[in-house]
Amino acid sequence: MSPAPRHGRGRYDVIVVGAGLSGSLIAKELGDKGWRVLVLEAGTGTLDGWPGHLDALDTFYGALAKVPNSPYRPNAAAPSPDVLDVTGLPAGGYRARGYFVQNGPLPYSTDYLRARGGTVLHWLGLTPRMHPEDFRTRRTYGYGRDWPLGYDDLEPHYRAAERALGVAGDAAEQAAAVGLPFPDGYVYPMHAIPRSYVDDVFAARLDGATVREAPGAPGTTLRVTGTPHARNSTPDRRYDGGRGYRPAGAAGLPNYGERCVGNASCVPICPVQAKYTPLKTQATWDRRRVRLLTHAVVGRVLADGNGRALGVEYQEYEDPAAPVATTRTAEADVVVLAAHAIENARLLLVSRLAGHSDQVGRNLMDHPVLLGWGLARHPVGPFRGPASTSGLESFRTGPARRERAPFRIEISNWGWGWPAGSPGSDVARLLGIGAGPAQPRAKGVFGARLRTALGEEIGRQVSVQFLMEQEAEERNRVTVDRRHPDRLGNPRPVITYDLSERVKRGMAAARSVSEEIFRLLGAEDRTAYEPGPLSPGYFRFEGRGFAFNGAGHGGGTHIMGASRGTSVVDAWQRCWDHPNLYAVGCGSMPSMGTSNPSLTMAALALRSSERIHRDLTEAHRPAAVGPLSPEPVGDGRTEGPA
Amino acid sequence: MTPKTSTPAPSLDDFLTASAALTGFDAFELHATGMAELYHDTAREQVGDAALGRLLDALAAAGGDPDGIADEIARDIARALAHTWYLGVWPQLAASVHTALGRQQANAAFTVSPEAYTEGLVWRTFHGHPAGAKPPGFGTWADPPPGAPAVARAGAGAPGLPGPRGGGA
Ligand SMILES: Cc1cc2nc3c(=O)[nH]c(=O)nc-3n(C[C@H](O)[C@H](O)[C@H](O)COP(=O)(O)OP(=O)(O)OC[C@H]3O[C@@H](n4cnc5c(N)ncnc54)[C@H](O)[C@@H]3O)c2cc1C
Ligand code: SF4
Numbered sequence: 165m166s167p168a169p170r171h172g173r174g175r176y177d178v179i180v181v182g183a184g185l186s187g188s189l190i191a192k193e194l195g196d197k198g199w200r201v202l203v204l205e206a207g208t209g210t211l212d213g214w215p216g217h218l219d220a221l222d223t224f225y226g227a228l229a230k231v232p233n234s235p236y237r238p239n240a241a242a243p244s245p246d247v248l249d250v251t252g253l254p255a256g257g258y259r260a261r262g263y264f265v266q267n268g269p270l271p272y273s274t275d276y277l278r279a280r281g282g283t284v285l286h287w288l289g290l291t292p293r294m295h296p297e298d299f300r301t302r303r304t305y306g307y308g309r310d311w312p313l314g315y316d317d318l319e320p321h322y323r324a325a326e327r328a329l330g331v332a333g334d335a336a337e338q339a340a341a342v343g344l345p346f347p348d349g350y351v352y353p354m355h356a357i358p359r360s361y362v363d364d365v366f367a368a369r370l371d372g373a374t375v376r377e378a379p380g381a382p383g384t385t386l387r388v389t390g391t392p393h394a395r396n397s398t399p400d401r402r403y404d405g406g407r408g409y410r411p412a413g414a415a416g417l418p419n420y421g422e423r424c425v426g427n428a429s430c431v432p433i434c435p436v437q438a439k440y441t442p443l444k445t446q447a448t449w450d451r452r453r454v455r456l457l458t459h460a461v462v463g464r465v466l467a468d469g470n471g472r473a474l475g476v477e478y479q480e481y482e483d484p485a486a487p488v489a490t491t492r493t494a495e496a497d498v499v500v501l502a503a504h505a506i507e508n509a510r511l512l513l514v515s516r517l518a519g520h521s522d523q524v525g526r527n528l529m530d531h532p533v534l535l536g537w538g539l540a541r542h543p544v545g546p547f548r549g550p551a552s553t554s555g556l557e558s559f560r561t562g563p564a565r566r567e568r569a570p571f572r573i574e575i576s577n578w579g580w581g582w583p584a585g586s587p588g589s590d591v592a593r594l595l596g597i598g599a600g601p602a603q604p605r606a607k608g609v610f611g612a613r614l615r616t617a618l619g620e621e622i623g624r625q626v627s628v629q630f631l632m633e634q635e636a637e638e639r640n641r642v643t644v645d646r647r648h649p650d651r652l653g654n655p656r657p658v659i660t661y662d663l664s665e666r667v668k669r670g671m672a673a674a675r676s677v678s679e680e681i682f683r684l685l686g687a688e689d690r691t692a693y694e695p696g697p698l699s700p701g702y703f704r705f706e707g708r709g710f711a712f713n714g715a716g717h718g719g720g721t722h723i724m725g726a727s728r729g730t731s732v733v734d735a736w737q738r739c740w741d742h743p744n745l746y747a748v749g750c751g752s753m754p755s756m757g758t759s760n761p762s763l764t765m766a767a768l769a770l771r772s773s774e775r776i777h778r779d780l781t782e783a784h785r786p787a788a789v790g791p792l793s794p795e796p797v798g799d800g801r802t803e804g805p806a
Numbered sequence: 807m808t809p810k811t812s813t814p815a816p817s818l819d820d821f822l823t824a825s826a827a828l829t830g831f832d833a834f835e836l837h838a839t840g841m842a843e844l845y846h847d848t849a850r851e852q853v854g855d856a857a858l859g860r861l862l863d864a865l866a867a868a869g870g871d872p873d874g875i876a877d878e879i880a881r882d883i884a885r886a887l888a889h890t891w892y893l894g895v896w897p898q899l900a901a902s903v904h905t906a907l908g909r910q911q912a913n914a915a916f917t918v919s920p921e922a923y924t925e926g927l928v929w930r931t932f933h934g935h936p937a938g939a940k941p942p943g944f945g946t947w948a949d950p951p952p953g954a955p956a957v958a959r960a961g962a963g964a965p966g967l968p969g970p971r972g973g974g975a
Pocket of ligand 2: 395423424425426427428429430431433434435436437438439549550551941
């Protein structure tokens with residue numbers, strides 16, 4: 165391993181904390197504008213080269229539970245939460261282990277990844293825009309928090325984000341089916357990802373049908389709609405005024421991954437890297453100006469008595485398995501926290517900064533997910549292609565929002581993978597193997613009967629995922645407690661989480677819609693919510709049982725608003741209390757609507773980099789007009805086999 | 807790990823004959839996965855030659871029909887073998903069987919090797935491919951799988967279905 169490099173030397177214009185999606189985009193923009201950027205990344209950089217990628221793929225193949233973090237090695241210096249940390253109890257309730265300390269009525273059962281590239285390494289890659297009305301639910305429908313900016317303000321940045329991530333989609337369909345305003349003639353960089361046979365089966369039965377979410381409620385018309393993806397498809401020649409688009413291939417292997425080939429494992433890892441990850445953006449950083457240091461866990465933001473951020477304190481370690489850390493500091497004119505919603509809040513709390521409004525860590529949101537599953541009448545070809553290629557978008561908007569949370573419905577292409585752990589659980593069940601070794605075993609079927617039964621059952625599996633909007637609530641929060649440190653002594657996040665009545669009413673409506681969908685499909689509805697180890701999110705509402713899952717869409721924890729008294733950051737994601745400290749990411753979002761949030765987050769990050777550029781320009785001129793460092797500044801650390 | 811008895815080791819051929827009966831895939835198909843020797847070794851390590859022999863004998867006594875296996879120890883080993891072939895994962899044995907065999911190792915499930923996962927037979931039962939390997943190519947997920955009826959494609963303007971369809975900008 166190379167000796168620890170010196171990096172405290174010299175000042176930087178900007179320090180970016182976290183080499184995930186937000187941080188990578190901001191470092192790219194500011195580096196390209198000539199600013200010297202230091203990116204401090206808590207995790208290792210094992211995944212940036214092709215050998216590291218192949219190692220992650222093998223780890224995934226070998227993992228017993230193919231959960232989102234399964235390909236990625238645990239890191240004791242920068243631990244990550246894992247969905248397996250939370251288990252349900254036999255009569256309801258849950259138990260949490262691992263990185264999060266949880267004390268809420270319901271579990272926050274979702275993960276993120278602390279490694280170079282961040283959580284987006286194992287995201288699914290769906291990139292719908294938010295709907296204009298999502299930005300003003302308080303004014304329009306009387307709940308939640310309004311954004312200090314609207315869809316129109318963000319629209320150009322949406323386009324910039326769609327370019328940066330490489331989005332495939334059908335803008336005309338999004339406009340017609342979702343009601344999204346686009347500039348005239350806008351097309352996405354790539355043609356839509358073809359929709360699946362599963363989608364076609366749904367469309368044949370559902371398109372134009374009307375369902376009621378409760379007896380006597382107004383009817384809602386269904387329509388299967390393609391979802392935009394940050395996943396390589398066929399470039400659209402018409403893009404960018406006819407200049408077209410060149411897909412970004414794999415990081416570390418040229419001319420590879422320029423098209424999705426249907427590996428059907430986007431979560432947790434795309435073998436060919438056809439799916440966007442921040443490693444692709446990092447590959448385009450101007451390395452003379454952007455310097456990345458991995459193995460650098462930021463523990464605190466340093467500020468002077470007037471509220472100006474001076475820099476950060478971080479711990480550098482060598483071995484992620486047995487970390488011993490050296491504490492260092494780095495200074496810059498602007499500090500950008502881009503460490504993920506929960507980590508950003510944790511850092512602000514530990515640093516005792518941005519606390520004027522008492523909102524840091526509060527308003528934790530996710531898209532709580534309700535699943536529905538059934539057996540179609542004929543084979544549908546599950547476990548093929550990206551996890552979801554289409555959705556049903558009609559429950560995302562409209563006056564029903566006054567009463568219940570709105571939801572977006574994803575049609576799954578992966579059978580009962582999420583709801584039931586298929587196909588592994590199907591094999592075990594047919595063989596008579598129950599939940600554990602102590603449970604009595606059924607006789608089981610073998611041979612040709614086993615083979616045929618599996619084919620007939622798994623081949624007909626369909627499921628739907630209801631992503632509920634969760635409104636900002638102060639009681640849902642991240643705090644820190646010195647009594648719960650991690651291995652390096654940094655306080656772990658303490659999470660208090662629950663679902664509001666409004667979200668639960670949304671789930672009740674979603675459950676009815678789910679039943680209607682399976683009825684229209686002529687499919688046998690197999691949805692059942694029971695308490696137990698696999699249902700930590702089990703609860704009862706109005707006499708019925710429900711079980712929800714996390715979506716991985718953490719947000720709200722450094723909420724944006726129009727005034728210093730009620731929010732943490734302003735419309736530029738700049739801390740009200742600290743003019744040169746930015747906290748970027750989904751943590752800034754006052755509401756998340758029903759869209760998978762990262763495209764909106766990316767648009768916000770790009771918008772913020774414009775502001776940071778202006779701040780820095782006002783303070784002094786970019787480095788480009790002065791002499792550049794003679795040699796490129798490489799990564800602080802290159803990984804070898806440990 | 808050395809088997810505790812001096813029973814002759816069940817041969818790979820006998821192991822494959824039994825595996826074919828248990829899985830419904832013939833010995834040729836099983837060989838073609840490249841996993842046969844690894845699974846043979848794994849089974850011997852996990853339960854020992856005597857218990858593995860007991861399964862092969864029980865199966866032979868039942869005329870090669872797994873339904874006829876009466877002995878619960880043999881049957882649980884049969885479950886474990888079929889599970890391994892289908893998923894690449896050696897499962898936990900029934901607690902009683904684990905005890906009865908006096909196994910030295912922990913009764914833990916594990917993926918036999920990374921390739922074992924991608925060679926799992928389960929994907930083939932529904933004409934699929936292992937998630938994360940052997941990708942069938944761009945857009946193939948739009949085709950009906952074998953045995954499925956054709957339905958209208960998006961943009962094909964299926965008659966009677968209302969609603970505009972995306973057709974470029
Ligand atoms: C399973 C799953 C599927 C998802 N699918 C989608 C989807 O389809 N569409 C969508 O829009 N969103 C999706 N998401 C959400 C998406 O992944 C997040 O919104 C996004 O990753 C947030 O980006 P970020 O840059 O804020 O944080 P991250 O991507 O988490 O990056 C944060 C970075 O900061 C680093 N870091 C953390 N702490 C420190 C520290 N103390 N010091 C230094 N560095 C630090 C981390 O190591 C990491 O590299 C999914 C999430 C999950 C879990
Ligand atoms: S379907 Fe496969 S190739 Fe396509 S993005 Fe997902 S994992 Fe990658």
